Amino acid sequence: MENRKTVVNALSIDVEDYFQVAALAPYIARSEWEVRQCRVEQNVDRILELLDTFDAKATFFTLGWIGERYPQLVHRIVQNGHELASHGYGHQRASEQSPETFLSDIRLAKVLLEDTSGVEVKGYRAPSFSIGEGNPWALECIEQAGYRYSSSIYPIQHDHYGMPSAPRSAFRPSIGLLEVPIATVRMFNRNWPAGGGGYFRLLPYSVSRWALQRLNRVDSLPAMFYFHPWEIDPHQPRVPGLNLKTRFRHYVNLGRTEARLRLLLSDFRWGRADRIFLETSHEDDTLSPAADQVRAIC
Numbered sequence: 512m513e514n515r516k517t518v519v520n521a522l523s524i525d526v527e528d529y530f531q532v533a534a535l536a537p538y539i540a541r542s543e544w545e546v547r548q549c550r551v552e553q554n555v556d557r558i559l560e561l562l563d564t565f566d567a568k569a570t571f572f573t574l575g576w577i578g579e580r581y582p583q584l585v586h587r588i589v590q591n592g593h594e595l596a597s598h599g600y601g602h603q604r605a606s607e608q609s610p611e612t613f614l615s616d617i618r619l620a621k622v623l624l625e626d627t628s629g630v631e632v633k634g635y636r637a638p639s640f641s642i643g644e645g646n647p648w649a650l651e652c653i654e655q656a657g658y659r660y661s662s663s664i665y666p667i668q669h670d671h672y673g674m675p676s677a678p679r680s681a682f683r684p685s686i687g688l689l690e691v692p693i694a695t696v697r698m699f700n701r702n703w704p705a706g707g708g709g710y711f712r713l714l715p716y717s718v719s720r721w722a723l724q725r726l727n728r729v730d731s732l733p734a735m736f737y738f739h740p741w742e743i744d745p746h747q748p749r750v751p752g753l754n755l756k757t758r759f760r761h762y763v764n765l766g767r768t769e770a771r772l773r774l775l776l777s778d779f780r781w782g783r784a785d786r787i788f789l790e791t792s793h794e795d796d797t798l799s800p801a802a803d804q805v806r807a808i809c
């Protein structure tokens with residue numbers, strides 16, 4: 512157990528409400544956001560309590576839309592010693608925007624979150640890990656907007672996202688930007704998801720624990736793990752009319768996630784992404800061969 516706890520992993524929370532989830536976008540009009548009952552504030556407060564209980568720190572990739580409406584929530588995240596990062600403003604997939612609209616969305620979110628919090632927002636995560644082989648320009652936009660790192664690539668095969676050819680560990684696609692991919696394990700010649708989200712809810716906890724342990728011990732890598740506030744909220748309003756796959760993916764095991772998170776917080780050490788990845792990586796480092804690999808792909 513102690514050996515497993517020597518590596519500090521990055522815990523991240525994508526701060527958005529249940530009605531803003533990309534997979535539900537076809538069922539909920541953007542105009543409905545204004546009138547839906549928000550549950551994000553109470554769910555984030557529960558997460559803050561949970562982190563406090565286990566003496567863990569985390570990175571909160573927060574939507575500008577949320578930060579604008581809940582400035583006190585932004586303050587509480589920062590006051591509790593966590594990292595405030597950006598999830599963009601309007602939660603549109605990067606792959607569905609032009610470079611110009613993407614850039615203005617991520618700039619707006621950065622300015623808004625920094626003005627509200629008074630701290631620099633260094634990190635950005637694209638909605639639904641929507642940066643891959645089709646939109647390498649998005650990484651340039653993130654650097655141009657003034658972010659220092661991104662955590663927007665999931666190096667797996669998935670029907671909605673993923674870039675299986677990307678490196679599995681943090682790499683610099685350019686001198687000014689660090690990309691921290693979501694955790695995977697390498698087995699049978701392919702990458703398997705180990706970074707949270709739907710897989711964490713679907714599979715038994717022992718699978719997640721084994722995967723993170725393997726990443727820490729065998730690969731000697733810290734994990735980038737993520738979840739959403741709505742994933743610990745089994746009482747969220749049900750969205751009618753979802754197809755079977757979307758319904759299953761969104762609602763599976765919501766009632767079990769908080770208990771699993773408690774196990775995860777107790778079994779591993781957790782910290783802020785900026786401290787784990789950014790402070791150990793320097794802009795004057797030579798670009799890794801992994802970065803060349805990505806440029807070649809792009």
Ligand SMILES: [Zn+2]
Pocket residue numbers: 525527598602637638639
């Ligand atoms: Zn999101």
